[in-house]
Amino acid sequence: QSVLTQPPSASGTPGQRVTISCSGSSSNIGNNFVHWYQQLPGTAPKLLICRNDQRPSGVPDRLSGSKSGTSASLAISGLRSEDEADYYCASWDNSLRGVVFGGGTKLTVL
Amino acid sequence: EVQLVESGGGLVTPGGSLRLSCAASGLILRNAWMSWVRQAPGKGLEWVGRIKTKTDGGAIDSAVPVKDRFTISRDDSENMLFLQMNSLKTEDTAVYYCAASYGGISAEIDYWGQGALVTVSS
Numbered sequence: 001q002s003v004l005t006q007p008p009s010a011s012g013t014p015g016q017r018v019t020i021s022c023s024g025s026s027s028n029i030g031n032n033f034v035h036w037y038q039q040l041p042g043t044a045p046k047l048l049i050c051r052n053d054q055r056p057s058g059v060p061d062r063l064s065g066s067k068s069g070t071s072a073s074l075a076i077s078g079l080r081s082e083d084e085a086d087y088y089c090a091s092w093d094n095s096l097r098g099v100v101f102g103g104g105t106k107l108t109v110l
Numbered sequence: 111e112v113q114l115v116e117s118g119g120g121l122v123t124p125g126g127s128l129r130l131s132c133a134a135s136g137l138i139l140r141n142a143w144m145s146w147v148r149q150a151p152g153k154g155l156e157w158v159g160r161i162k163t164k165t166d167g168g169a170i171d172s173a174v175p176v177k178d179r180f181t182i183s184r185d186d187s188e189n190m191l192f193l194q195m196n197s198l199k200t201e202d203t204a205v206y207y208c209a210a211s212y213g214g215i216s217a218e219i220d221y222w223g224q225g226a227l228v229t230v231s232s
Binding site (some may be wrong): 033100 | 145147154156157158159160171172174207211213215216217218220222223224225228
């Protein structure tokens with residue numbers, strides 16, 4: 001059971017907008033930054049969104065992040081087949097004194 | 111180009127030990143908070159622990175499941191990170207990723223290695 005809660009799956013058709021949610025608590029998301037990672041099949045994770053809503057260099061602006069209270073969301077607009085991957089949210093947890101990840105959301109492009 | 115290359119993975123029997131190494135290139139390791147993250151087969155990501163820069167005190171934080179069994183260390187002069195794993199259990203079977211963070215307490219992981227597979231089995 002992961003400390004951060006994500007839906008196990010999400011899907012959309014090319015061109016659509018999808019959102020992936022991440023729910024936590026005051027120990028983590030509520031008082032710390034949220035980051036999002038993309039993991040393509042058979043590869044290492046890659047940082048997509050950092051500090052709630054910042055895109056690292058090279059990440060397209062059709063990806064965006066937001067945070068409100070103890071929840072966060074990742075939005076992907078203009079969905080493409082190459083977006084098919086697993087997505088993880090993460091945050092520092094003040095009680096556990098460690099990084100906590102969501103269980104991951106498998107995004108399928110139909 | 112930034113590269114983090116893990117080595118030292120393999121098959122070990124329960125109760126055994128293994129030491130993972132991570133060689134960094136294309137970045138200044140001494141400025142990065144370094145972490146290990148693992149992923150059991152078919153499962154999600156799990157943070158193992160991290161070591162801060164010497165400038166920030168070099169403190170080590172470890173996840174509860176591995177505390178007292180796993181030790182993280184660094185050799186900035188060689189641009190290397192290590193994970194000493196003792197008293198290994200079958201549930202430690204996973205791909206272990208070396209990871210670098212330059213954001214300090216914001217805790218995002220900027221760079222990831224390709225991973226090293228550790229299999230604990232009799």
